[in-house]
Amino acid sequence: MMTTYEALADPTRRRILDLLRERPHLVGELVEQLKISQPLISKHLRVLREVDLVHVRQDAQRRWYMLNAEPLAEIDAWMEPYRHLWSERYDRLDTLLNTLQQEEKQDDQT
Amino acid sequence: MTKLNVIAEPGSHAIQMSRVFNAPRQLVFRAFTDPSLIPQWWGPQGITTFVDQMEVKQGGIWRYVQRDNDGNEYGFHGVYHEVVAPERLVFTFEFEGMPGHVLLETVTFREQDGKTTLIDSSVFQTIEDRDGMLQSGMEEGAGQSWDRFEALLTSQ
Numbered sequence: 001m002m003t004t005y006e007a008l009a010d011p012t013r014r015r016i017l018d019l020l021r022e023r024p025h026l027v028g029e030l031v032e033q034l035k036i037s038q039p040l041i042s043k044h045l046r047v048l049r050e051v052d053l054v055h056v057r058q059d060a061q062r063r064w065y066m067l068n069a070e071p072l073a074e075i076d077a078w079m080e081p082y083r084h085l086w087s088e089r090y091d092r093l094d095t096l097l098n099t100l101q102q103e104e105k106q107d108d109q110t
Numbered sequence: 111m112t113k114l115n116v117i118a119e120p121g122s123h124a125i126q127m128s129r130v131f132n133a134p135r136q137l138v139f140r141a142f143t144d145p146s147l148i149p150q151w152w153g154p155q156g157i158t159t160f161v162d163q164m165e166v167k168q169g170g171i172w173r174y175v176q177r178d179n180d181g182n183e184y185g186f187h188g189v190y191h192e193v194v195a196p197e198r199l200v201f202t203f204e205f206e207g208m209p210g211h212v213l214l215e216t217v218t219f220r221e222q223d224g225k226t227t228l229i230d231s232s233v234f235q236t237i238e239d240r241d242g243m244l245q246s247g248m249e250e251g252a253g254q255s256w257d258r259f260e261a262l263l264t265s266q
Contacts, residue, residue, distance in 0.1 A: 005120055082243065088155065
């Protein structure tokens with residue numbers, strides 16, 4: 001089975017998720033907005049359901065596709081160490097730059 | 111203090127980071143190219159970083175070494191491919207603990223109203239290398255913010 005990350009690697013699937021983030025959609029609405037054939041949209045939706053990024057709500061004859069953001073938090077957590085490392089590094093650079101600018105000011109005054 | 115923006119598109123060889131610094135780019139560029147300044151920001155907290163070699167010119171070699179409290183040393187090195195003061199630096203980066211995984215880093219410095227936007231793009235040899243670097247061996251709690259993740263989703 002595909003991982004969440006692999007499911008997100010496809011730009012069309014990311015566009016579908018962007019639309020679902022606004023509100024739940026019917027397949028027909030996705031077909032219309034993305035200008036992609038229904039079989040293809042259905043295929044992408046199936047992948048997104050497999051990785052639990054999309055849930056379905058049955059409403060009489062209609063099926064509403066909705067975003068489930070929970071697996072995205074996992075990916076965010078996965079990227080966090082890298083972001084953390086660089087945030088710290090750049091925080092120290094920021095401090096250094098402030099110190100250097102203060103030293104320059106003092107040099108100008110003396 | 112402004113926040114770091116990280117873009118790592120799924121299935122790509124690249125990572126791009128950007129951040130705004132409240133300093134002219136001349137100074138930010140100096141922080142990247144002056145051997146006496148590197149030890150003050152480049153290494154993680156609690157680890158001593160020193161510059162073993164640093165010849166900031168096209169074809170010049172750089173090598174930084176980090177030493178932890180137990181005396182273990184970790185070396186990093188690369189070659190400068192482009193040095194355009196104070197606009198741009200292009201260089202390779204290799205962690206000596208994982209030889210053969212070379213990445214190409216481009217650092218761009220843009221100044222506006224006395225502030226500098228720093229953009230750091232790294233291109234890895236493989237997607238696996240890129241993903242490995244993203245996960246690189248630190249344990250950290252989960253952040254769950256949607257908007258930080260947005261960059262990942264909307265970038266195409």
